[in-house]
Amino acid sequence: MAKVLCVLYADPVDGYPTDYPRDDLPQIERYPDGQTLPTPQGIDFRPGVLLGSVSGELGLRRFLESNGHNLVVTADKDGADSTFDRELVDADIVISQPFWPAYMTAERFAKAQKLKMVVTAGIGSDHTDLQAAMDRGVTVAEVTYCNSISVAEHVVMMILSLVRNYLPSWEVVKAGGWNIADCAARSYDLEGMHVGTVAAGRIGLGVLRRLKPFDVHLHYVDRHPLPAETERELGVIRHTSVEEMLPLCDVVTINCPLHPETEHLFDAELIARMKRGAYLVNTARGKICDRDAVAAALESGQLAGYAGDVWFPQPAPQDHPWRTMPHHGMTPHISGTSLSAQARYAAGVREILECFFDGRPIRDEYLIVEGGRLAGTGAHSYSEGDATGGSEEAARFQGGPNVARPPLAR
Known part of the structure; x- marks a missing residue:
């Protein structure tokens, strides 16, 4: 036995x-x-x-x-x-x-x-x-x-939380304040933004489907193209590389597996290719992003926000910089x-x-x-x-x- x-x-x-x-x-x-x-x-x-x-x-x-x-x-x-x-x-x-x-x-x-x-x-x-x-x-x-759809729902929640500056606004209320200007100074509409997913498998496609009603422009990169009818239904544009897609996007969500080819894919060089003030959401695996490069991009303003629930390693050490970097929406690994x-x-x-x-x-x-x-x-x-x-x-x-x-x- x-x-x-x-x-x-x-x-x-x-x-x-x-x-x-x-x-x-x-x-x-x-x-x-x-x-x-x-x-x-x-x-x-x-x-x-x-x-x-x-x-x-x-x-x-x-x-x-x-x-x-x-x-x-x-x-x-x-x-x-x-x-x-x-x-x-x-x-x-x-x-x-x-x-x-x-x-x-x-x-x-x-x-x-x-x-x-x-x-x-x-x-x-x-x-x-x-x-x-x-x-x-x-x-x-x-x-x-x-739990693919569980994660897709979590991605949409985190995108909206970052773009609308939800978490800092909630903290204002919790602290007894009513600082509307402080809350609004980093709040935007998602409508009209360009949103791209790195990988359009079960989770990535679930994210695309859930974002379409928000009247955004959808993009994806994946070595396996979506069926043509799905691309037409969603109005989504496929790109041949991450490097090609990133400069076009206001929001990028990472939904690819971690393996040696994707390890530290989002390093300082790749993040520098993103629009200044873009948002990055990672519910795939923490090691796909370079830990220190993400923190530095938030400090410099290259990224307007970073959210996710994946870290490396897990559990994350208490001094992990993602716990204290500005403009983040990190949680423990709970999406799935x-x-x-x-x-x-x-x-x-x-x-x-x-x-x-x-x-x-x-x-x-x-x-x-x-x-x-x-x-x-x-x-x-x-x-x-x-x-x-x-x-x-x-x-x-x-x-x-x-x-x-x-x-x-x-």
Whole structure:
């Protein structure tokens, strides 16, 4: 029987919830492209509850233990003495989330001699050294599309928050003020602006569709062109390179995967090609942007605002400059872990595990690496190599806000 090692973020500060603001979730049967939602043989949770934290356990314990498997769940993931490193040596399966990733470096693969599969509860497997997984014949899978629309909604929210100067205006009210001129001095209409997305896959296309009613001019760059009818429907213009698109755009949103070719893509040189006073939104991966170049561009005024929920590493060290740079709208990595999305990615993980244990094929759209090569979605979205370098820096956040509680391992 298998040992399943699951890394999830810590429970709420006040403890695991006993009730929730809403009683149910809307029923969705298919994603916009027709792909069905996860179809496990069963689930042992109520959709709408907190599944992504340690006590939620992705709703997996009853299923795994009733079939004789051992489940270990922890939030303690960074550093050589972490619960994750101690438990990894004899683990058969590792599960973690992009929001609180267990960085599967080549060194950790070398420790995990029994490892057969790494699963992302969500979308994005860049926290796994894909080259090491290929070299060792380890399967890598993720729950494709489970939270793509969740992230697309978050992107639109952040674009509007930056352009309309929402967060500073909210702070004025919270402080008891009524400083209208201060709030309005950095507030614009989105209408008529040129908005471009770097990549127009499931998330990027979802952003384009949601922005069209705002009467903006839409642009995209992607190595895979959208269907001609989609381009006509949205009135979106495709560009052959990021460098060609950037000077035209007032707002740029990053929606591409992280792999060696996109690592630090938005460096000082590329940001200098953007319009002065443009806005940049990144809910893809923090490492696609050069950390210090973004902070410098906000200080100089080259960027009017930067927002996102992705950092590198995660959790971000307490002295990460994005915490204190001006005109930002950063949050922890939350865009894809709404309670709605959690129900889908938890069900998707269960489906992947059922297939693995039963010896049935895992859905092609869930596969990233299989049989020593990129496979399924991985072959379409990723390139060979490794983007985990530097992840050990995450250990510097240990003991900081909301992670000071003792790690929970079950």
